[in-house]
Amino acid sequence: MIFDWVDVERKGHLSLEEFSSGLKNIFGSSQSSHRLRRRKPLPSKRVSATTSFPALEEADAEEKEAFLAFIEQLGTGHLLPKQTEIWQLWGQLRQEEPQLAGNLAGFLAKMTSRLQEAQADKEALELTLKKCDSDHHREVQQLYEEMEQQIRQEKQQLQAESDSRGLALTSQMQDVLEAKEREVQRLAEGQRELEAQLSHLRSTHQEAASENQQLWEAKRDLAGRLEEVQGQLQVTRGRLDAARGRVSWQMEEKLSVPGVGEKTPDPRAVSPEEAPLPGLFGDNDDWDQLLSNFGSPPHGALQLCWSPPPTPRAASGPQTPRVVRQISISEPQALLFGQEPSSDPDGAPRTPPGVPFSAKDSKGVDPEEQDISAEQPVEPHDLDPNQEPGSTPEGRLLWGLSGSLVAPAFKVLIPLEDGPPPPPQAPAGSSKQIQASDPDDKDPGSWAPPRGAQPGAGAGPRESTQTPPTMTEPETQPRPSPTTAFTGVGPAKPPRQRDTLQQNLHATGSEPRPGAQRALTLGPTEPFQGLEFVGPLPTERLEQGYTGPVVQEGLPEGLREAHGRVLGLGELPALPHQGLEEEPRSEEGKQEGRGEQDLSSEQSVEAHGLEAAHSQLPQQDYLLASLPSATPQAQVEAEAAAPGKPAPPRGSPPGGAQPGAGAGPKEPTRTPPTMAEQEAQPRPSLMTAHEEEQGPRHSREPRAESRLEDPGTDSREAGLTPSPGDPMAAGEPQANPDYLFHVIFLGDSNVGKTSFLHLLHQNSFATGLTATVGVDFRVKTLLVDNKCFVLQLWDTAGQERYHSMTRQLLRKADGVVLMYDITSQESFGHVRYWLDCLQDAGSDGVVILLLGNKMDCEEERQVSTEAGQQLARELGVSFGECSAALGHNILEPVVNLARSLRMQEEGLKGSLVEVTPKKQPKKFGCCS
Numbered sequence: 049m050i051f052d053w054v055d056v057e058r059k060g061h062l063s064l065e066e067f068s069s070g071l072k073n074i075f076g077s078s079q080s081s082h083r084l085r086r087r088k089p090l091p092s093k094r095v096s097a098t099t100s101f102p103a104l105e106e107a108d109a110e111e112k113e114a115f116l117a118f119i120e121q122l123g124t125g126h127l128l129p130k131q132t133e134i135w136q137l138w139g140q141l142r143q144e145e146p147q148l149a150g151n152l153a154g155f156l157a158k159m160t161s162r163l164q165e166a167q168a169d170k171e172a173l174e175l176t177l178k179k180c181d182s183d184h185h186r187e188v189q190q191l192y193e194e195m196e197q198q199i200r201q202e203k204q205q206l207q208a209e210s211d212s213r214g215l216a217l218t219s220q221m222q223d224v225l226e227a228k229e230r231e232v233q234r235l236a237e238g239q240r241e242l243e244a245q246l247s248h249l250r251s252t253h254q255e256a257a258s259e260n261q262q263l264w265e266a267k268r269d270l271a272g273r274l275e276e277v278q279g280q281l282q283v284t285r286g287r288l289d290a291a292r293g294r295v296s297w298q299m300e301e302k303l304s305v306p307g308v309g310e311k312t313p314d315p316r317a318v319s320p321e322e323a324p325l326p327g328l329f330g331d332n333d334d335w336d337q338l339l340s341n342f343g344s345p346p347h348g349a350l351q352l353c354w355s356p357p358p359t360p361r362a363a364s365g366p367q368t369p370r371v372v373r374q375i376s377i378s379e380p381q382a383l384l385f386g387q388e389p390s391s392d393p394d395g396a397p398r399t400p401p402g403v404p405f406s407a408k409d410s411k412g413v414d415p416e417e418q419d420i421s422a423e424q425p426v427e428p429h430d431l432d433p434n435q436e437p438g439s440t441p442e443g444r445l446l447w448g449l450s451g452s453l454v455a456p457a458f459k460v461l462i463p464l465e466d467g468p469p470p471p472p473q474a475p476a477g478s479s480k481q482i483q484a485s486d487p488d489d490k491d492p493g494s495w496a497p498p499r500g501a502q503p504g505a506g507a508g509p510r511e512s513t514q515t516p517p518t519m520t521e522p523e524t525q526p527r528p529s530p531t532t533a534f535t536g537v538g539p540a541k542p543p544r545q546r547d548t549l550q551q552n553l554h555a556t557g558s559e560p561r562p563g564a565q566r567a568l569t570l571g572p573t574e575p576f577q578g579l580e581f582v583g584p585l586p587t588e589r590l591e592q593g594y595t596g597p598v599v600q601e602g603l604p605e606g607l608r609e610a611h612g613r614v615l616g617l618g619e620l621p622a623l624p625h626q627g628l629e630e631e632p633r634s635e636e637g638k639q640e641g642r643g644e645q646d647l648s649s650e651q652s653v654e655a656h657g658l659e660a661a662h663s664q665l666p667q668q669d670y671l672l673a674s675l676p677s678a679t680p681q682a683q684v685e686a687e688a689a690a691p692g693k694p695a696p697p698r699g700s701p702p703g704g705a706q707p708g709a710g711a712g713p714k715e716p717t718r719t720p721p722t723m724a725e726q727e728a729q730p731r732p733s734l735m736t737a738h739e740e741e742q743g744p745r746h747s748r749e750p751r752a753e754s755r756l757e758d759p760g761t762d763s764r765e766a767g768l769t770p771s772p773g774d775p776m777a778a779g780e781p782q783a784n785p786d787y788l789f790h791v792i793f794l795g796d797s798n799v800g801k802t803s804f805l806h807l808l809h810q811n812s813f814a815t816g817l818t819a820t821v822g823v824d825f826r827v828k829t830l831l832v833d834n835k836c837f838v839l840q841l842w843d844t845a846g847q848e849r850y851h852s853m854t855r856q857l858l859r860k861a862d863g864v865v866l867m868y869d870i871t872s873q874e875s876f877g878h879v880r881y882w883l884d885c886l887q888d889a890g891s892d893g894v895v896i897l898l899l900g901n902k903m904d905c906e907e908e909r910q911v912s913t914e915a916g917q918q919l920a921r922e923l924g925v926s927f928g929e930c931s932a933a934l935g936h937n938i939l940e941p942v943v944n945l946a947r948s949l950r951m952q953e954e955g956l957k958g959s960l961v962e963v964t965p966k967k968q969p970k971k972f973g974c975c976s
């Protein structure tokens with residue numbers, strides 16, 4: 049019924065809300081009550097009764113109890129609306145329609161169950177909702193976690209990628225860095241090598257500079273001697289003028305074998321009959337003057353014979369007539385020489401016209417030689433007035449050659465006039481004669497070939513004069529002596545002399561030259577073509593400054609020998625000898641590596657030889673001249689070694705020398721080197737003596753000893769070994785010490801060796817020193833106990849790469865300063881290593897000083913003084929500590945070392961005296 053009340057629209061079903069609201073409307077609104085009353089009259093009563101129904105609190109206990117029981121019965125007290133409303137409704141219903149009270153109970157129960165169901169549904173829905181919510185929440189959470197996980201993974205992945213990329217980049221960078229580092233190391237290595245090369249080049253340069261200096265000094269010395277000799281020459285000339293005799297010319301014509309020249313037609317070739325006598329032997333009134341220039345003694349008789357020797361192949365050729373002109377000088381005053389009779393009235397040396405004899409033109413020929421040659425009477429232009437001497441290189445060359453060759457020849461001949469000429473059968477050219485083979489003596493046209501080829505006046509005649517030097521040498525003789533050709537004085541021996549001439553010509557030219565070959569064939573077979581020798585001279589050689597090479601290459605030995613003989617004779621031309629001899633020697637020295645010892649020994653022997661020459665001339669001169677291929681040095685050595693011929697005292701005339709004009713004034717030129725000269729030289733004799741005295745160890749030290757004389761130069765880069773030509777070796781006052789010792793500074797790198805030495809020499813501490821490269825040395829002169837000590841202080845490099853170099857040096861050591869750094873235990877520990885090195889080098893008996901440096905760095909000291917002393921005691925060496933920075937204890941150890949060295953030297957001296965009384969102490973002096 050109530051449903052029907054509530055279901056106003058009669059739908060037959062109601063929702064909970066519709067029912068509740070309908071019920072409320074029914075029971076809450078008066079209208080509904082009215083409507084109920086209208087439909088049912090009773091309800092109007094009930095409304096009035098309701099209004100009179102008391103409130104629950106005011107109701108009597110019975111009704112209230114019944115109501116509560118009713119409500120409790122329903123069991124839905126808490127679900128139903130307010131109890132008051134139910135109370136009123138229940139009261140109203142009991143009043144108005146008590147029969148419905150039961151229905152109300154049922155209705156309420158039903159409604160309660162419905163409410164409970166709705167409540168349950170609600171709770172179920174809430175649970176579902178909660179569950180959905182939780183599910184949703186869980187899903188969201190899960191999703192969130194998944195996303196987070198994914199993000200984390202991606203992050204890790206990115207991180208890993210980044211890390212790997214970083215690692216790759218790092219390794220790549222590392223590789224690049226390593227490559228760069230290697231590159232830097234390589235560059236540093238290259239730089240070090242370059243530095244080493246630079247230092248080597250620097251030392252080489254210094255050596256070359258010192259050699260240059262020596263050469264310059266030698267040149268100056270020679271120039272001085274030249275002037276001196278020129279003065280003597282003038283004196284001699286004056287004497288000769290006074291004693292000028294008659295010169296007669298003898299000519300003889302002979303037939304000679306035709307040479308190859310006939311077979312090889314040459315426009316310049318001249319037949320023997322047509323070929324003119326060289327101008328040298330022409331009818332020239334200046335012969336007298338020419339001879340006078342060379343100091344022929346009074347009443348001298350000169351025979352000049354020139355015969356072109358046959359070439360080897362000429363021997364097989366047909367014989368042709370040969371013209372040999374013999375020239376004899378019997379009256380010196382009778383003849384005048386040269387084309388310049390009035391050009392030099394006083395007989396002073398003069399240069400042939402058109403032949404500049406400057407050093408520049410000489411190109412290698414010693415100026416002295418040029419000067420001498422300029423004075424030579426046998427000049428092309430003298431012989432042939434039509435020629436223009438010296439207008440070509442050949443001309444100059446010939447001038448130089450003729451001068452150098454002819455002059456000695458005349459000089460040699462001069463002494464011979466007093467005695468009989470050497471027998472023809474004398475060994476090696478003793479029988480040689482200066483012969484001039486001239487087909488037609490006065491015909492200038494006969495010289496056409498040379499002149500045609502070379503307009504220079506000197507060409508032809510000089511060639512003729514050049515050839516003689518080689519005349520006497522046997523065919524097998526590779527380097528014939530020109531002097532032998534000149535020295536021979538006696539009757540011409542055509543066949544043999546021609547042969548020798550030919551051979552000598554070959555030797556002169558070394559190889560058969562195109563033109564020379566023809567000249568050589570002139571010999572006995574083609575006598576006149578020999579004169580063409582000059583013309584065909586290869587121009588390229590002349591253009592290359594042939595004058596020098598000719599002397600040194602073409603006729604080296606002969607020239608030297610000739611000069612050597614001239615020297616021995618004591619004649620004026622000693623100068624050319626020196627000039628020529630010394631130059632080739634210097635070249636030989638270069639070719640042989642210029643060992644100092646070699647040089648010194650050479651010079652020593654040379655000096656000796658000079659003296660010996662005095663006593664052996666002229667006989668020995670002749671002999672020497674005839675020596676086949678003796679080099680100047682060999683010759684001098686032979687002279688020096690000749691037994692029973694001691695060198696005469698200085699100034700004394702040479703034994704056997706011809707009394708005459710040249711004897712007196714010539715003496716000075718032949719005196720042995722003076723003291724000053726010896727000092728200027730690397731002191732050969734000194735070194736030789738020392739070598740003999742000092743035994744094996746010291747004999748290795750000639751170079752160092754030569755440095756001894758080093759003047760004030762304190763320090764210089766030495767490279768490895770000093771050279772003899774070192775400017776330091778020049779003589780100086782203090783270069784005459786009482787003692788010379790080699791002291792080597794050893795020790796690790798950075799211990800302060802160089803600083804110590806720098807302080808010792810410069811008296812100041814050097815900052816910013818770089819590590820020593822190779823070896824350096826300084827010379828320190830000390831006056832200790834009134835004795836002059838020269839200490840060669842060798843500063844070695846402590847860096848390991850130079851140790852081998854240092855070891856080589858140790859053999860030289862007289863004393864060793866073994867330095868360590870007191871702030872470096874390592875350097876102290878290496879002291880024994882250095883001692884081992886010393887022992888390995890076999891340097892026994894070396895005076896050793898153990899020196900700890902940098903004692904100013906007391907805070908950083910790692911090696912105590914006691915440790916140093918202890919080690920020194922163990923090793924039995926001296927000990928000291930010093931500071932190069934503060935200058936503490938620098939000189940004292942060196943002085944003590946010098947004293948120790950001296951004591952040791954004295955002890956050695958004593959022991960040596962016991963064994964060999966002749967031994968002398970190691971004392972050095974310019975005169976010792």
Ligand SMILES: Nc1nc2c(ncn2[C@@H]2O[C@H](COP(=O)(O)OP(=O)(O)OP(=O)(O)O)[C@@H](O)[C@H]2O)c(=O)[nH]1
Pocket residue numbers: 795796797798799800801802803804814815816817818819820821844845846847901902903904905930931932933934
């Ligand atoms: N404090 C101090 N420093 C020093 C002294 N002597 C040298 N030195 C320093 O030590 C360093 C090496 O000195 P050097 O003289 O070049 O050493 P070294 O023994 O010649 O070295 P190498 O030539 O490589 O064998 C330099 O920096 C000097 O300034 C010293 O007495 N006291």
Ligand SMILES: [Mg+2]
Pocket residue numbers: 801802803818819820843844845846
């Ligand atoms: Mg150093």
